[in-house]
Amino acid sequence: MKKLCYILAFASDLLLVTPLYAQPHHMGGMNGNPMGHMSQGNSFSGFNNHIHQDAFQDIQEIRRTREEQGFERLKRLKWQEGYTMPQHYRSDRYKVNYNQYNLPRPERDQQWYRINNDFLLIDATNSIISVQ
Structure with missing residues (x-):
């Protein structure tokens, strides 16, 4: 033992x-x-x-x-307000200056993105606020 x-x-x-x-x-x-x-x-x-x-x-x-x-x-995605923008498009490559495209001025913590000839106004939570 x-x-x-x-x-x-x-x-x-x-x-x-x-x-x-x-x-x-x-x-x-x-x-x-x-x-x-x-x-x-x-x-x-x-x-x-x-x-x-x-x-x-x-x-x-x-x-x-x-x-x-x-x-x-x-x-082919149809953008709608309230949707979350896919992460693939969140880079600086898609950001645009609103003056160049005669877009309304974004508020604080908002940014315009151009994706497939659509302009999306995105807030800080990556939600789509406006589509033009």
């Missing part, structure tokens, strides 16, 4: 002192080989990297397509 308690105490000390982390895929196994039992001269790791690159490119293409679809959807 004494030996069992000693072993448990020693094992718990190791677990508390030595953090156990999963190794990155490329560093696992023996000699950095993801398949430790295979020799360094095999082509498995090259094949594995090729699969990862293809999967990464597929994911990037899906993201790009989804982003383009979302942007097209925002272009």
Whole structure:
């Protein structure tokens, strides 16, 4: 019983002192080989990297397509008073000077934005106050 308690105490000390982390895929196994039992001269790791690159490119293409679809959807958006302006348009790139476009002067904490040839008056809470 004494030996069992000693072993448990020693094992718990190791677990508390030595953090156990999963190794990155490329560093696992023996000699950095993801398949430790295979020799360094095999082509498995090259094949594995090729699969990862293809999967990464597929994911990037899906993201790009989804982003383009979302942007097209925002272009067709009909602005209405009381709506919140999408975050995509909150940059300085869309801000305009009201004098250049003969717009009414905005009050304090308001700003005119030009989005798809629509002029939106936005307040500090990003709510649409006026559409012209």
